[in-house]
Amino acid sequence: MISVPAGEVTLSDRRTRRRWPVEVAAYELAACPVTQERYAQVTGERPSTATGDRLPVEGVSWLDAVRFCNALSLREGLTPAYLLGSDEDAEWDESADGFRLPTEAEWEYACRAGTDAARYGPLDEIAWHGGNGSGRIHEVGGKQPNAWGLHDMLGNVWEWCWDLYDPEVYGTYRVLRGGGWFDEHWSCRASVRRRSHPTFRIDDVGFRVARTPAR
Template sequence: MVTVPAGRVTLSDRRTQRSWTIEVACFRMAAFPVTQASYASVTGERPSAAHDGRLPVESVSWWDAVRFCNALSRREGLTPAYRLPAAGAATGTGAETAGEADWDPSADGYRLPTEAEWEHACRAGSGGPRYGPLDEIAWHRGNSGERMHEPGRKRPNAWGLYDMLGNTWDWCWDLYDPEVYGPYRVLRGGGWFDEHWSCRASVRRRSHPTFRTDDVGFRVARSTVL
């Protein structure tokens, strides 16, 4: 886990032409996305389409990600960050389809980063669309060979975070735009099959929290609890 300093980040949405600034408190974020081996050790499940324990876990829904966070917290003796509905929702029905989940900000357990935390951490104090030359920091359609790669093979950002752009999209906690898209959640970062314009710090993608595909994973964060 890497300590991300407090700061301010301005988010923007191309569809609405809207921008907004958020203050981000100090928090901790994993230097790498969750791997298949880590996911299997916590959940006993291996959902990924490309089977290799060293690769990022993918084909996981937003609900899979938040359940992993709670399970990892319990395993390490931490307070789970999320209050979740009963598990019958693996089929995409009931409360999970409605997007009902509560986050306890006072909990010391693992969680997904907020969208603002993610972008602040990705930028690492830089002001451009990326924290370095794209081919040096990210796997994308132009250099990936149309497959995923082991995390940490590209240059990290200034705060020591790897693969913030490219390789796999990261689930974030936030609802994308509940008035228009209901329970859809935010994805950030771009993936191994995306063109270069999708691998930018500001790019927002949305998907239903039950959605699973082979270029979407996640990384964990923790609040700095006083």
């Protein structure tokens, strides 16, 4: 887990042409997406299409990711962050010290790592994408990290975030960030937002965990 300092980030949405600033409190974020090996250790399951311990787990829904966070919290003796409700939702206990999904503001703030650039380095050096990925997923940590030591923030797999994408238009759909191994270069930028239903399982979508340190 990487300690991320407090700060501010400005989010944007191309569809609505809206921009909005968000204050971000200090938190911790995993240096890499959750691997298939780690997911299997915690859940006993291997849902991914591709196979490899060091590959990011994919083919996991938003709800799968939330359940993993709770299971990992219990395994580590921490208070679970989520109370599971309906088949498409969960309630976040923000006072809990357990593992959770990052908010999209936390995700973008960590991706940028103190810069205003669309990417934290030359794309081929920092990300697996449609132009260099040979049409497949790759092991985590194989590309250069950003200035804060975070790998694969762009490319390899899209990552689930906590937030609803646009509830008035898309209901329970949740935010995805980061771009994936099959995406064109323009999708692999810090500001790009994608959405998916919280029960959908897709072969280029994974996640990484965050945590709010006990205060």
